[in-house]
Amino acid sequence: MAVGRSGYCGVAAVGGGETSVGMAVAERTRFAGESAAALFARMVASLPAVREATAGSARTTAIRGLAPLARRVRRVSGPGYLLVGDAAGSTDPFTGEGVFRALRGAELAAAAVTRALAHPGLLPDGYAAARREAFAAKELACLGLQVALAAPNLFDHCLRRAGSRERAARTLAGVFGDYLPAQAALRPSVLADLVRP
Structure with missing residues (x-):
């Protein structure tokens, strides 16, 4: 990147x-x-x-684009529907988070539907709460990344700090690589590693 x-x-x-x-x-x-x-x-x-x-290469397809990517979805479920993937809300493409969120959201939807089918008359109401619990910390970490990206001097500073502070680098790689829980990037010690001189 x-x-x-x-x-x-x-x-x-x-x-x-x-x-x-x-x-x-x-x-x-x-x-x-x-x-x-x-x-x-x-x-x-x-x-x-x-x-x-890309030096010496040639484009083989037309440029395709979409704007703007950011959109907020107010409800991810209701009578007769559950939203998953991009329909449930966009995610920052910087982290490659979309596929993970789509698959994890589908697992949460399947669990909600399974519970509802086992108990006739029960709506899969827990789906929205399950999504919030599953994605809230990562959304906050991604928001922090977007704030830094919008301020190039801050981003450069944090990148230099991560490059010289192994704990911060390992933590960010783990969180954005989805092999550490997102809460790890929100620890005060990690944030301090990124911003202190």
Whole structure:
């Protein structure tokens, strides 16, 4: 993942000699009348690691985009429905959280439906609470990441600190890699490691 002043970009080999390049940019980054292809090229050029990773390559598909990504879903369940995946709310693409949340949300939905089917007349009311419990800490950690990304100097500072403080680096990698509980990133000691000089 490469982070710049106007957004971030991920580059991933997808096989067959092809590479997928995905980016998220602030809406204010796009110039009036600028095409998606021109914005894409300008962003790639502004991020040295991405520029280097894509040097000598040619685009094989049209630029596809979606804006804005952030949206709030007020209710994830009701009579006759349960929302899962992107329908239950968007997530920050920086962390790759979408697939995990979709699968974990589907598990929670399946459990709620199973309980409701075992007790006729019971609505799967516990689903929304189960989602909050499952995702609240990670959402807070992702919000902290978004705040840092929106303030490049803060992000750079935290990145330098994580690079020199093993506990913070291990914790963030574990939380955003989904092998440590998200609460670990919210510990005062970890946050202090990221911000103190």
